[in-house]
Amino acid sequence: MASGWRSPSASSAAEGARVLENLTVGFSQVANLANLAAIFGGVLVGTVVGAIPGLGAAIAVALALPFTFYMNPITGILLLVGLYKGATYGGSITAILINTPGTPAAACTVLDGYPMARRGEAGKALNMALYASCIADFVSNLALIFFTGWIASFALRFGPPEFFTLMCFSVTIIASVSGASLIKGLISGVFGLMLATIGLDFAYTTERMTFGSTEMMAGMPLIPVLIGLFALPEVISEFAKRPMVQERVADIGRSIVTRAELLRCLPTIVRGSLIGVIIGAIPGTGAAPAAFISYSEAKRASKNRDNFGKGEIEGIAAAESGNNGVCGATMIPLLSLGVPGDVVTAIMLGAFMVHGLQPGPLLFESNAGTVYAIYLGILASSILLFVAGKLCIRLAAPIADIHPSVLHPAIVAFCVIGAFVVNGAVFDLLIMSIMGVVGFAMLRLEIPPAPFLIAFVLGPLFEENLRRALLISKGDPAILWRGPICWFFLALTVLSIVLAVYRARQDIRRHLSD
Amino acid sequence: MATGAIRDTAAGLVTAAAAIFCIVWLIPVGIKVPPRVPFAAASPDFFPRFVAWLTLALGVALAWGGARRLLRRRPSEHADRVPADHRRTIRAAIAIAAIFLYLPLIEPLGLVAATGLLMLVLAALYEERRLVVGAVLALLLPYANFLLFYHGLGVAFPLGIFGG
Numbered sequence: 307m308a309s310g311w312r313s314p315s316a317s318s319a320a321e322g323a324r325v326l327e328n329l330t331v332g333f334s335q336v337a338n339l340a341n342l343a344a345i346f347g348g349v350l351v352g353t354v355v356g357a358i359p360g361l362g363a364a365i366a367v368a369l370a371l372p373f374t375f376y377m378n379p380i381t382g383i384l385l386l387v388g389l390y391k392g393a394t395y396g397g398s399i400t401a402i403l404i405n406t407p408g409t410p411a412a413a414c415t416v417l418d419g420y421p422m423a424r425r426g427e428a429g430k431a432l433n434m435a436l437y438a439s440c441i442a443d444f445v446s447n448l449a450l451i452f453f454t455g456w457i458a459s460f461a462l463r464f465g466p467p468e469f470f471t472l473m474c475f476s477v478t479i480i481a482s483v484s485g486a487s488l489i490k491g492l493i494s495g496v497f498g499l500m501l502a503t504i505g506l507d508f509a510y511t512t513e514r515m516t517f518g519s520t521e522m523m524a525g526m527p528l529i530p531v532l533i534g535l536f537a538l539p540e541v542i543s544e545f546a547k548r549p550m551v552q553e554r555v556a557d558i559g560r561s562i563v564t565r566a567e568l569l570r571c572l573p574t575i576v577r578g579s580l581i582g583v584i585i586g587a588i589p590g591t592g593a594a595p596a597a598f599i600s601y602s603e604a605k606r607a608s609k610n611r612d613n614f615g616k617g618e619i620e621g622i623a624a625a626e627s628g629n630n631g632v633c634g635a636t637m638i639p640l641l642s643l644g645v646p647g648d649v650v651t652a653i654m655l656g657a658f659m660v661h662g663l664q665p666g667p668l669l670f671e672s673n674a675g676t677v678y679a680i681y682l683g684i685l686a687s688s689i690l691l692f693v694a695g696k697l698c699i700r701l702a703a704p705i706a707d708i709h710p711s712v713l714h715p716a717i718v719a720f721c722v723i724g725a726f727v728v729n730g731a732v733f734d735l736l737i738m739s740i741m742g743v744v745g746f747a748m749l750r751l752e753i754p755p756a757p758f759l760i761a762f763v764l765g766p767l768f769e770e771n772l773r774r775a776l777l778i779s780k781g782d783p784a785i786l787w788r789g790p791i792c793w794f795f796l797a798l799t800v801l802s803i804v805l806a807v808y809r810a811r812q813d814i815r816r817h818l819s820d
Numbered sequence: 821m822a823t824g825a826i827r828d829t830a831a832g833l834v835t836a837a838a839a840i841f842c843i844v845w846l847i848p849v850g851i852k853v854p855p856r857v858p859f860a861a862a863s864p865d866f867f868p869r870f871v872a873w874l875t876l877a878l879g880v881a882l883a884w885g886g887a888r889r890l891l892r893r894r895p896s897e898h899a900d901r902v903p904a905d906h907r908r909t910i911r912a913a914i915a916i917a918a919i920f921l922y923l924p925l926i927e928p929l930g931l932v933a934a935t936g937l938l939m940l941v942l943a944a945l946y947e948e949r950r951l952v953v954g955a956v957l958a959l960l961l962p963y964a965n966f967l968l969f970y971h972g973l974g975v976a977f978p979l980g981i982f983g984g
Binding site (some may be wrong): 783 | 824827828830831834839846848850851852853854858859860861862864865866867868871872873875877879880881882890903909911912914915916919920922923927931935938939940942943945946950951953954957958961962965969973975976977978
């Protein structure tokens with residue numbers, strides 16, 4: 307025993323005791339009214355925001371981030387998680403009621419949701435969307451809890467070279483969020499990387515492109531950049547658009563999903579949840595593909611496949627379980643490795659940093675209680691999503707009908723106050739306004755903003771780990787492929803780039819043949 | 821297609837110009853490099869320079885792709901162009917101008933009054949307006965935030981005309 311050897315049973319008993327202790331600490335941190343109110347408020351507001359076409363989880367989380375600044379970190383993070391989940395479900399409301407998905411992830415729900423609404427079964431469709439969303443969300447949360455700790459314990463072996471190769475792979479997420487043009491996505495990404503270099507150098511503490519501005523020494527402030535890039539351009543571009551003729555909001559109609567219908571859809575929901583979990587855990591994939599894959603699998607397996615697209619309730623179950631199954635799973639790479647799985651988790655990574663927490667393996671060492679508190683809060687969010695969803699079904703029609711001349715000035719008010727309150731500085735509002743114009747120009751030039759944000763958040767980690775690794779090796783780049791973990795991530799990076807280039811070439815060929 | 825090609829060429833050229841600006845002026849002037857750096861990659865300007873060169877390469881690639889498409893286009897593609905709606909472009913420009921004009925008004929008017937005014941201006945820009953609802957919201961929303969942050973959380977707001 308003196309050598310430190312322990313029997314497997316003793317080791318697993320110690321591990322079990324540690325988990326139990328962390329659970330107790332986590333429970334004591336999360337079990338209070340403020341946290342429950344934050345989760346419930348988050349899912350409720352998220353559902354409302356998700357139900358408004360043009361807005362979505364990214365804007366909801368970006369606008370709420372400054373408000374969490376004054377909260378306890380757990381409360382703040384849980385509020386953002388609630389918003390994320392609520393907005394993902396909320397997208398289905400307008401998909402069903404006005405044939406317009408509130409979020410891209412709900413695009414698949416339109417296929418059967420709107421035909422049901424036209425038959426006078428909007429309430430039933432909304433309820434099935436809610437049941438499928440809550441079950442999938444719960445399954446996804448369980449996957450998050452079971453897999454995150456395991457991956458994080460493996461990642462504890464990482465040094466700067468391993469983290470650098472992991473960051474290389476993470477940056478390739480940019481390729482999958484680039485939309486139609488890979489090159490424009492990369493341009494957006496390099497602008498984000500460049501902006502992230504402003505501030506004091508981490509090794510020599512010399513100023514980099516601050517030009518004596520004390521406000522910029524700590525780097526470009528995340529929240530104004532985020533709000534400017536995501537929320538403001540959406541509002542500005544509304545003024546440049548032709549007013550759309552809005553579809554008539556369908557009546558809620560029949561609301562009850564029978565037990566037989568729910569049981570019939572249950573295998574589809576479970577399958578969709580698992581598809582969502584697998585796709586969500588892979589960085590850069592997203593909820594929309596998960597919904598479509600789940601839908602096509604359900605259609606393939608269903609006895610009622612001919613009714614899909616004509617108002618089949620199983621179609622709604624498949625689409626909604628697919629897109630909500632992603633929510634918890636996207637947080638697996640975030641919490642275990644510090645790698646965001648999509649734009650919303652990139653914003654959440656920023657939120658963790660704002661609260662002085664660095665997601666990744668060390669978070670489990672230094673703040674295990676916080677992690678377990680977040681786990682428990684996330685589990686509770688599935689139940690609270692159900693309650694908030696039930697409330698919102700009643701209010702669905704007026705939400706979907708909010709006029710843009712009322713909505714968009716209100717969003718601008720949240721933007722400016724949100725950007726101001728973090729540091730109490732008008733300088734931050736200037737940054738937000740400049741980023742708003744940059745974001746609007748990017749929208750007009752069809753340059754996606756998501757790669758910019760991902761690169762902006764990951765940029766400092768990328769550079770820091772690269773330079774740390776090279777400082778360890780005294781400048782010898784061979785350290786960057788020093789072992790199997792580095793090889794694994796470099797291989798994934800190369801594979802990811804090859805796939806992205808292949809996909810881009812296919813798109814160009816398809817575009818030319820069209 | 822022709823509009824897309826022109827847009828890509830312009831975006832590529834702007835990107836390349838921004839990269840050249842970084843390489844030639846912004847990085848050399850804006851980054852102080854310590855006298856004794858053991859190797860190039862340890863220098864504070866290594867990563868920004870790398871990113872700037874990458875930006876230049878991507879900008880040139882985008883401009884080149886756009887220009888090639890522009891040269892190959894068929895004459896009939898001119899007909900595809902959708903006429904620009906200048907009125908809406910002007911409205912977007914006014915919205916941007918309003919946001920920038922709002923910034924110097926924060927100190928003299930105060931955050932609450934300036935934000936309410938900004939909301940009213942933006943609401944008035946819509947063709948179909950709900951100005952009464954907009955005005956009520958312009959009063960209530962900034963004030964509610966003021967109560968929450970100033971009185972609730974102790975954030976210092978510029979009070980402006982309400983400061984006296």
